[in-house]
Amino acid sequence: xxxxxxxxxxxxxxxxxxxxxxxxxxxxxxxxxxxxxxxxxxxxxxxxxxxxxxxxxxxxxxxxxxxxxxxxxxxxxxxxxxxxxxxxxxxxxxxxxxxxxxxxxxxxxxxxxxxxxxxxxxxxxxxxxxxxxxxxxxxxxxxxxxxxxxxxxxxxxxxxxxxxxxxxxxxxxxxxxxxxxxxxxxxxxxxxxxxxxxxxxxxxxxxxxxxxxxxxxxxxxxxxxxxxxxxxxxxxxxxxxxxxxxxxxxxxxxxxxxxxxxxxxxxxxxxxxxxxxxxxxxxxxxxxxxxxxxxxxxxxxxxxxxxxxxxxxxxxxxxxxxxxxxxxxxxxxxxxxxxxxxxxxxxxxxxxxxxxxxxxxxxxxxxxxx
Amino acid sequence: xxxxxxxxxxxxxxxxxxxxxxxxxxxxxxxxxxxxxxxxxxxxxxxxxxxxxxxxxxxxxxxxxxxxxxxxxxxxxxxxxxxxxxxxxxxxxxxxxxxxxxxxxxxxxxxxxxxxxxxxxxxxxxxxxxxxxxxxxxxxxxxxxxxxxxxxxxxxxxxxxxxxxxxxxxxxxxxxxxxxxxxxxxxxxxxxxxxxxxxxxxxxxxxxxxxxxxxxxxxxxxxxxxxxxxxxxxxxxxxxxxxxxxxxxxxxxxxxxxxxxxxxxxxxxxxxxxxxxxxxxxxxxxxxxxxxxxxxxxxxxxxxxxxxxxxxxxxxxxxxxxxxxxxxxxxxxxxxxxxxxxxxxxxxxxxxxxxxxxxxxxxxxxxxxxxxxxxxxxxxxxxxxxxxxxxxxxxxxxxxxxxxxxxxxxxxxxxxxxxxxxxxxxxxxxxxxxxxxxxxxxxxxxxxxxxx
Ligand SMILES: Cc1cc2nc3c(=O)[nH]c(=O)nc-3n(C[C@H](O)[C@H](O)[C@H](O)COP(=O)(O)O)c2cc1C
Ligand code: SF4
Ligand code: SF4
Ligand code: FES
Numbered sequence: 147x148x149x150x151x152x153x154x155x156x157x158x159x160x161x162x163x164x165x166x167x168x169x170x171x172x173x174x175x176x177x178x179x180x181x182x183x184x185x186x187x188x189x190x191x192x193x194x195x196x197x198x199x200x201x202x203x204x205x206x207x208x209x210x211x212x213x214x215x216x217x218x219x220x221x222x223x224x225x226x227x228x229x230x231x232x233x234x235x236x237x238x239x240x241x242x243x244x245x246x247x248x249x250x251x252x253x254x255x256x257x258x259x260x261x262x263x264x265x266x267x268x269x270x271x272x273x274x275x276x277x278x279x280x281x282x283x284x285x286x287x288x289x290x291x292x293x294x295x296x297x298x299x300x301x302x303x304x305x306x307x308x309x310x311x312x313x314x315x316x317x318x319x320x321x322x323x324x325x326x327x328x329x330x331x332x333x334x335x336x337x338x339x340x341x342x343x344x345x346x347x348x349x350x351x352x353x354x355x356x357x358x359x360x361x362x363x364x365x366x367x368x369x370x371x372x373x374x375x376x377x378x379x380x381x382x383x384x385x386x387x388x389x390x391x392x393x394x395x396x397x398x399x400x401x402x403x404x405x406x407x408x409x410x411x412x413x414x415x416x417x418x419x420x421x422x423x424x425x426x427x428x429x430x431x432x433x434x435x436x437x438x439x440x441x442x443x444x445x446x447x448x449x450x451x452x453x454x455x456x457x458x459x460x461x462x463x464x465x466x467x468x469x470x471x472x473x474x475x476x477x478x479x480x481x482x483x484x485x486x487x488x489x490x491x492x493x494x495x496x497x498x499x500x501x502x503x504x505x506x507x508x509x510x511x512x513x514x515x516x
Numbered sequence: 517x518x519x520x521x522x523x524x525x526x527x528x529x530x531x532x533x534x535x536x537x538x539x540x541x542x543x544x545x546x547x548x549x550x551x552x553x554x555x556x557x558x559x560x561x562x563x564x565x566x567x568x569x570x571x572x573x574x575x576x577x578x579x580x581x582x583x584x585x586x587x588x589x590x591x592x593x594x595x596x597x598x599x600x601x602x603x604x605x606x607x608x609x610x611x612x613x614x615x616x617x618x619x620x621x622x623x624x625x626x627x628x629x630x631x632x633x634x635x636x637x638x639x640x641x642x643x644x645x646x647x648x649x650x651x652x653x654x655x656x657x658x659x660x661x662x663x664x665x666x667x668x669x670x671x672x673x674x675x676x677x678x679x680x681x682x683x684x685x686x687x688x689x690x691x692x693x694x695x696x697x698x699x700x701x702x703x704x705x706x707x708x709x710x711x712x713x714x715x716x717x718x719x720x721x722x723x724x725x726x727x728x729x730x731x732x733x734x735x736x737x738x739x740x741x742x743x744x745x746x747x748x749x750x751x752x753x754x755x756x757x758x759x760x761x762x763x764x765x766x767x768x769x770x771x772x773x774x775x776x777x778x779x780x781x782x783x784x785x786x787x788x789x790x791x792x793x794x795x796x797x798x799x800x801x802x803x804x805x806x807x808x809x810x811x812x813x814x815x816x817x818x819x820x821x822x823x824x825x826x827x828x829x830x831x832x833x834x835x836x837x838x839x840x841x842x843x844x845x846x847x848x849x850x851x852x853x854x855x856x857x858x859x860x861x862x863x864x865x866x867x868x869x870x871x872x873x874x875x876x877x878x879x880x881x882x883x884x885x886x887x888x889x890x891x892x893x894x895x896x897x898x899x900x901x902x903x904x905x906x907x908x909x910x911x912x913x914x915x916x917x918x919x920x921x922x923x924x925x926x927x928x929x930x931x932x933x934x935x936x937x938x939x940x941x942x943x944x945x946x947x948x949x950x951x952x953x954x955x956x957x958x959x960x961x962x963x964x965x966x967x968x
Contacts, residue, residue, distance in 0.1 A: 247910030
């Protein structure tokens with residue numbers, strides 16, 4: 147019974163998934179627009195999810211056995227599917243309204259300082275607002291800011307940008323051997339902080355940078371060095387005695403600007419090929435191995451989710467090709483007219499810098515000039 | 517005079533102490549339950565009584581108990597919710613302060629029914645002086661053989677612990693309470709799993725309000741059927757109301773749930789009418805989270821009938837024209853009170869108390885507070901009113917715990933019934949700083965269409 151597949155239908159698309167699958171994971175299996183955005187859930191982190199509320203969906207039929215719809219929208223990341231469940235994501239106006247509401251809430255106090263934020267280009271909040279937000283805000287008050295807190299030599303915290311997804315807290319609990327940071331205070335004054343100023347320098351703590359969906363936690367060794375879309379992601383590895391050593395190098399020419407763990411299309415750290423566990427990387431690999439010679443470079447990393455780092459920029463690049471010959475069954479096109487010889491404005495003798503006012507066609511009239 | 521079950525002996529001199537409490541018939545329910553009933557029979561009696569949770573949601577207690585998972589070899593817990601922080605609610609404090617033994621007695625009988633060998637009282641941090649009273653009562657009960665090992669020679673063991681809360685309203689939400697009790701940050705958990713399956717230390721747990729647990733005592737003493745005879749329909753037994761605001765006699769009252777709201781406010785037995793000869797303008801009948809009602813809809817339902825003081829009576833008309841029993845915090849506003857200011861005060865409370873986990877509640881409560889501040893101070897715009905309605909609708913139902921709803925409802929209800937007063941604030945920005953809108957038409961008889 148337990149290994150039997152369950153049928154679920156999301157926006158009229160049916161998939162079969164194993165027992166225990168969440169609605170979000172089932173939707174990711176379908177992919178595309180029906181997949182709800184997820185800002186706080188992170189598959190490798192136990193207990194994550196349920197907080198941001200971006201992934202709300204409508205359950206219009208509970209299951210084959212109990213077809214009653216669920217009265218409230220549910221967090222798809224924390225709701226497991228039942229056999230025969232029917233879910234509405236983008237086909238439900240209620241979901242679209244709630245989602246737009248959540249996006250507005252998340253951006254309400256966000257500083258929108260993308261031009262100076264290291265996360266820009268790979269920020270999930272940027273993607274979220276682009277895909278699901280409205281333009282403009284109805285908020286007319288001063289935005290909330292936080293006092294800067296120092297988290298040590300590796301990690302920069304910009305609390306003002308934080309969306310309180312708690313991912314970094316779960317990471318410190320589950321990946322590093324001691325958590326010294328967490329959420330202090332509550333409500334809209336809650337903040338990520340260390341209790342007393344403390345350094346985050348635990349061996350694996352650098353992973354909080356990778357799980358942070360926004361630019362609240364960034365890599366000090368990469369700070370302001372480059373825009374992510376100018377760097378080229380390369381898959382690389384090294385023999386490391388602390389971690390799996392499987393990384394993405396963000397390079398420009400032969401220079402390594404940044405080292406991160408390898409992420410999948412949902413921005414989640416991938417399973418390591420070597421260990422079969424989540425491919426968290428250690429601080430040495432992340433912060434200290436910044437020479438190309440430290441690494442065995444395998445090749446370009448596939449990046450396909452984020453707009454500006456963009457699919458096809460480095461891999462599978464499709465150059466435009468001439469199609470005329472194909473269309474004309476192999477005949478070469480015939481030159482009908484050379485535009486240069488008949489153009490009235492093709493007049494190299496005229497020095498453009500000497501024209502008084504704008505360059506209109508009158509200026510180029512031959513007789514006018516003579 | 518209505519029947520008193522919980523406060524019957526409240527005025528007996530020395531009832532706070534064991535000897536007097538016992539002399540007045542205390543701990544009979546424990547004797548009866550442990551010696552002559554099986555745990556399931558106790559639960560059955562509670563089911564028969566129709567008792568509904570007194571913490572706010574009104575969920576049938578017997579049913580809640582029967583949902584408790586009972587896997588072999590896993591401990592079960594009873595947790596008493598004494599976090600009482602809802603503005604306007606102070607009934608549990610009265611019980612614990614003056615008749616602590618009724619709570620301890622109820623805990624023993626209930627724990628026996630649930631098969632729990634440890635029970636916790638999680639008490640609001642600000643009730644700083646009450647843990648001592650409770651701990652003394654626990655020590656007295658233990659010295660007299662009602663707690664500890666092999667109680668009354670029946671082989672049943674029980675320990676009761678008192679834990680002070682950290683001072684947050686959210687820790688009254690049952691799963692946040694459990695987190696806090698475990699020593700963690702009081703964030704509500706994402707449900708499912710429910711506490712009945714995975715509660716304290718991931719073990720099956722029942723969380724009940726102080727008054728709910730205390731009510732088990734008369735239910736076992738007199739039988740569930742007897743309890744069910746008091747009150748009306750699905751509102752059985754007696755209910756503690758904590759009445760406050762502009763009334764002559766604020767305090768804690770025990771009512772049988774078959775009196776009218778009008779009687780409760782105006783009779784000398786209860787609130788004794790509006791203070792200083794003023795007129796009634798509005799009321800929040802069940803603690804700050806439930807919808808506010810203008811005087812006319814408070815005393816009469818939309819159908820023109822007397823509004824009654826019970827679960828169904830107070831919620832008659834749904835959210836459109838009714839409210840809720842909630843936790844029994846009865847807040848009365850006279851004609852001099854400003855609804856806008858009042859709504860702002862509540863919004864400020866919810867903003868301050870949101871745990872901040874979910875984005876709609878964390879951000880929405882702060883936004884509503886700012887807009888309400890602006891309206892209250894004559895700086896608002898007409899469009900702010902609809903904006904508030906929209907914001908609250910984006911919070912309601914979309915959050916992890918009901919605090920989001922509790923923050924949304926008061927705003928929605930205030931605008932639903934008092935929109936003119938909000939508009940008056942916008943249209944008279946100077947005047948609204950000098951005087952209040954007053955009673956206006958809020959006590960006028962409502963038009964009741966007569967069926968053809
Ligand atoms: C924000 C919030 C605060 C709450 N505070 C209290 C409280 O102080 N006391 C209480 O008994 N129940 C409180 N509740 C209700 C509890 O979650 C729970 O429903 C109740 O303790 C169950 O007990 P009952 O069934 O006996 O009513 C609160 C709920 C919420 C959402
Ligand atoms: S710092 Fe980043 S990862 Fe941590 S809670 Fe904030 S947004 Fe989430
Ligand atoms: S609704 Fe508010 S109080 Fe409840 S979990 Fe969400 S943020 Fe916390
Ligand atoms: S991803 Fe589901 S609530 Fe955040």
